[in-house]
Amino acid sequence: MFSGIVETVGRVRTVRSGEGGARIAIEANGLFGGLKLGDGMKLGESIAINGACMTVVEFAGQVFEADVSPESLRMTNLGGLKAGDGVNLERALALGDRLGGHMVTGHIDGLGEIRSRRADGDSIWLTVAAPPGVMRYIVFKGSVAVDGISLTVAACDEDSFSIAIIPHTSAATTLTEKKDGEAVNLEADLIGKYVEKLLGPHARAGAAGDGADGGGISLDKLKEHGYA
Numbered sequence: 001m002f003s004g005i006v007e008t009v010g011r012v013r014t015v016r017s018g019e020g021g022a023r024i025a026i027e028a029n030g031l032f033g034g035l036k037l038g039d040g041m042k043l044g045e046s047i048a049i050n051g052a053c054m055t056v057v058e059f060a061g062q063v064f065e066a067d068v069s070p071e072s073l074r075m076t077n078l079g080g081l082k083a084g085d086g087v088n089l090e091r092a093l094a095l096g097d098r099l100g101g102h103m104v105t106g107h108i109d110g111l112g113e114i115r116s117r118r119a120d121g122d123s124i125w126l127t128v129a130a131p132p133g134v135m136r137y138i139v140f141k142g143s144v145a146v147d148g149i150s151l152t153v154a155a156c157d158e159d160s161f162s163i164a165i166i167p168h169t170s171a172a173t174t175l176t177e178k179k180d181g182e183a184v185n186l187e188a189d190l191i192g193k194y195v196e197k198l199l200g201p202h203a204r205a206g207a208a209g210d211g212a213d214g215g216g217i218s219l220d221k222l223k224e225h226g227y228a
Contacts, residue, residue, distance in 0.1 A: 002048045004101030004143075004150025006088040006173045010049075012081050013063060022068045024049070024081065028089055029062065046106065048090040050174075051148025051185045052076045053106025076108045077147075077183040086174040088148045101150025102143040103190050110134045112146065112186045114178050115160055124165040125154070126175065130186055135159060137188035137196075145187040149173050 013025040026049065041064065045056050054066035073079035081087065093099070112128040119125075128146060130138065138144060138161045142153050149169065155162040170176045178184065 001093050002051075002053070002090050002104040002106055002148070003093055003097070003099050004051075004104045004145045004148060005090065006149055007090050009086045009172070009174055010089045012083050012085045012087060014083060015081055021070050022073060022079065023057075023065055024068055024078065025063055025065045026087060026089070027063045046092040048088070048092075048104070048106045048148045050077060050087050051104065051106060051145050051187055052078060052108050072108075075110070076185045077111060080183065086177055088173050090148055102145075104145045104148070104150060104187060105190060106148075107187065108185045109137075109188050110186050111183045114180050114182050114184060116180060120164060122167050124170060124176070125162055126165055127160055127162045128184060128186075129160045132159075134186050134188050135161070137192040139192070142192070143189050145185075147174065147178075147184045149175065 008028050010026040010028040013027050015025075016023045041056065041059050043056060043058070046053050047056055047064070047066065048054070049066065052072060054068065054072075056064050057067055058065040068078050110131045110133055112130045112134070115127040115129045117124055117126050135156070135158065138153055138156050140153055140156055144151055144153055144161065144163070146163065151163040151165075151169075153161050154164045165175055
């Protein structure tokens with residue numbers, strides 16, 4: 001589990017592709033979660049690379065390696081990385097850590113595309129096009145992880161959402177390196193997915209008319225139980 005608070009920007013050293021996926025080597029310059037990479041790092045631990053949860057399979061000093069499966073290459077922008085590219089890095093949460101962002105699993109829901117950007121005072125207003133499977137969970141003032149960065153949805157429509165990037169986020173992540181048309185990894189808010197899953201059977205029962213009370217949630221039902 002992650003929080004979407006990027007700890008450092010790493011740089012891709014090498015990408016070795018094969019029939020079984022790819023292995024990526026990344027250098028994390030400077031401090032990493034208060035420790036130098038390798039100090040306290042152990043094989044098999046999880047690390048989010050552009051928001052995608054990967055497993056550390058080798059490390060030495062400031063460089064670690066992770067294997068990327070064919071499925072991850074299809075679902076994320078990791079397959080398009082090349083030597084020198086920047087990536088957002090975050091180690092897994094420890095119990096007792098402050099949750100400064102939101103609950104992020106590192107399981108990417110789909111790829112978005114940078115549609116446009118504009119200056120808004122000291123901030124940058126970034127608009128991202130997203131597939132329907134992600135947009136269904138995007139709500140105004142809700143949370144979304146973009147390349148592993150926990151961000152607040154400032155506006156949204158049917159096929160895109162906008163986020164306001166403050167100067168600190170610009171300096172601490174790779175977002176300012178992204179160009180219009182470039183792909184970004186998207187993970188929707190986990191809570192919305194669970195709510196949809198839990199309410200699904202009730203909604204279907206209501207649509208089919210096979211429940212005594214019609215199933216699902218309505219304003220009348222909320223009033224009946226004292227929620228409205």
